[in-house]
Amino acid sequence: xxxxxxxxxxxxxxxxxxxxxxxxxxxxxxxxxxxxxxxxxxxxxxxxxxxxxxxxxxxxxxxxxxxxxxxxxxxxxxxxxxxxxxxxxxxxxxxxxxxxxxxxxxxxxxxxxxxxxxx
Amino acid sequence: xxxxxxxxxxxxxxxxxxxxxxxxxxxxxxxxxxxxxxxxxxxxxxxxxxxxxxxxxxxxxxxxxxxxxxxxxxxxxxxxxxxxxxxxxxxxxxxxxxxxxxxxxxxxxxxx
Numbered sequence: 744x745x746x747x748x749x750x751x752x753x754x755x756x757x758x759x760x761x762x763x764x765x766x767x768x769x770x771x772x773x774x775x776x777x778x779x780x781x782x783x784x785x786x787x788x789x790x791x792x793x794x795x796x797x798x799x800x801x802x803x804x805x806x807x808x809x810x811x812x813x814x815x816x817x818x819x820x821x822x823x824x825x826x827x828x829x830x831x832x833x834x835x836x837x838x839x840x841x842x843x844x845x846x847x848x849x850x851x852x853x854x855x856x857x858x859x860x861x862x
Numbered sequence: 863x864x865x866x867x868x869x870x871x872x873x874x875x876x877x878x879x880x881x882x883x884x885x886x887x888x889x890x891x892x893x894x895x896x897x898x899x900x901x902x903x904x905x906x907x908x909x910x911x912x913x914x915x916x917x918x919x920x921x922x923x924x925x926x927x928x929x930x931x932x933x934x935x936x937x938x939x940x941x942x943x944x945x946x947x948x949x950x951x952x953x954x955x956x957x958x959x960x961x962x963x964x965x966x967x968x969x970x971x972x973x974x
Contacts (some may be wrong), residue, residue, distance in 0.1 A: 786966040855905035
């Protein structure tokens with residue numbers, strides 16, 4: 744089945760550091776990837792939709808200059824949390840969907856997530 | 863704006879019981895609905911995907927139903943086991959290339 748690999752799985756760093764998270768589709772091409780954030784005991788909240796070769800679309804309330812998204816190829820999207828602060832500590836999960844056929848029929852495949860802890 | 867609600871928020875049952883998790887959504891014009899399992903601190907495992915034209919999907923001890931007109935879905939787990947303990951998330955997609963919208967999940971504990 745389709746596999747999405749997310750790296751790193753866990754990051755602990757000091758406040759002010761920028762952190763990059765990678766999301767790769769291993770056995771399929773993903774023209775669209777999604778980035779979600781999940782706080783403890785909360786659901787997944789969509790942050791942005793990443794489209795290969797174009798600018799990401801951010802959800803309301805998500806700072807695009809804070810969360811930089813780059814989708815440079817059909818198999819890789821990156822999320823960079825710039826100048827991270829403790830309130831950015833969260834679980835970040837990426838998701839990708841294989842194109843072709845009817846989009847609605849394609850399930851979203853998820854990475855294992857990245858736990859980000861800012862000290 | 864689509865909103866997804868899951869009831870109950872938490873559930874604890876003895877091993878062997880059959881159980882039902884509920885999901886409701888405000889906009890019934892969905893393309894599909896997915897049920898996921900999430901273990902603590904982990905990513906998501908897709909359990910079942912139901913297309914808008916379908917009424918149910920089955921996989922092993924799991925059965926998911928969809929009543930699109932009433933905006934409801936249920937996940938039925940038969941003969942529950944301690945290994946079923948996890949958070950179960952319901953998510954819907956409205957149309958085209960839109961992303962999944964998630965509920966807050968139901969935290970299930972199956973006691974041996």
